[in-house]
Amino acid sequence: MPTLHLLGTGAAASDPHRTTTMLAFSSDEEAGDASTLLVDCGGDAIQRYRQAGLDIEDLDALILTHEHADHVSGFPLLMERLWLLGRRRPLPVCGISQALAQAERAFGAFDTSGWDDMPTIQWREAPYEEDALVFSGETWRVTAAPVEHAKPNVGLRIEHGPSGRTAAYSCDTEPTPSVARLGAGADVLVHEANGDFPGHSTAEGAARIAAEAGAGRLLLVHLPPGLAEAHLDDARSHFEHTEIGEELGGYSYR
Ligand SMILES: [Zn+2]
Numbered sequence: 001m002p003t004l005h006l007l008g009t010g011a012a013a014s015d016p017h018r019t020t021t022m023l024a025f026s027s028d029e030e031a032g033d034a035s036t037l038l039v040d041c042g043g044d045a046i047q048r049y050r051q052a053g054l055d056i057e058d059l060d061a062l063i064l065t066h067e068h069a070d071h072v073s074g075f076p077l078l079m080e081r082l083w084l085l086g087r088r089r090p091l092p093v094c095g096i097s098q099a100l101a102q103a104e105r106a107f108g109a110f111d112t113s114g115w116d117d118m119p120t121i122q123w124r125e126a127p128y129e130e131d132a133l134v135f136s137g138e139t140w141r142v143t144a145a146p147v148e149h150a151k152p153n154v155g156l157r158i159e160h161g162p163s164g165r166t167a168a169y170s171c172d173t174e175p176t177p178s179v180a181r182l183g184a185g186a187d188v189l190v191h192e193a194n195g196d197f198p199g200h201s202t203a204e205g206a207a208r209i210a211a212e213a214g215a216g217r218l219l220l221v222h223l224p225p226g227l228a229e230a231h232l233d234d235a236r237s238h239f240e241h242t243e244i245g246e247e248l249g250g251y252s253y254r
């Protein structure tokens with residue numbers, strides 16, 4: 001059974017109780033190995049990851065969507081924490097070239113020569129095109145497509161092999177048809193609702209995309225300060241199952 005964990009739900013500027021938007025997906029198959037994916041690390045992702053009850057040994061890949069600070073700036077800290085906590089197996093870090101380059105630059109600013117046995121970083125570049133394969137393993141298959149943002153950026157479709165369940169994530173974007181395609185028939189669509197700004201979406205815009213996708217449920221993230229249930233009437237007129245993402249919320253979707 002897959003579970004989506006909203007490790008952070010805030011925009012770059014957000015409410016005091018929300019950190020930057022970071023997601024994790026976990027699979028706790030009774031008959032198989034536990035496996036998790038982490039998407040973005042613009043904050044202290046490992047603290048949140050552990051707070052969600054997840055085990056760093058189960059982390060099979062980090063996926064980075066784009067180069068903005070609120071999505072990649074926590075990468076050096078993530079590696080330091082993994083190393084200090086005893087993680088030794090390699091970590092695949094997957095994404096488009098601009099996102100990987102930013103993470104590599106940030107990590108390169110630190111002298112890690114004394115970090116004995118640090119887990120090897122496996123940089124895995126994905127093409128910047130529709131239906132790009134980002135990660136494929138025993139449990140997960142992740143594909144991406146370009147979205148509409150100030151910098152090259154991708155939305156994701158995360159397929160959970162054992163259950164056949166699917167989630168999608170818009171990342172930072174204006175409402176765009178490529179996200180509706182990524183989210184086609186998905187059990188859950190995680191969509192940003194940063195507000196009416198270039199390169200971003202309102203809750204209503206996100207709801208229109210969820211309806212177009214035929215998703216089962218819409219969770220709003222990348223939330224600006226003060227976005228409340230009372231503001232969702234317009235969004236729910238387009239897509240009834242619209243919810244504000246709960247900070248550190250866990251959502252099973254079987
Ligand atoms: Zn951004």
Ligand SMILES: [Zn+2]
Binds near residue numbers: 068070172
């Ligand atoms: Zn952002």
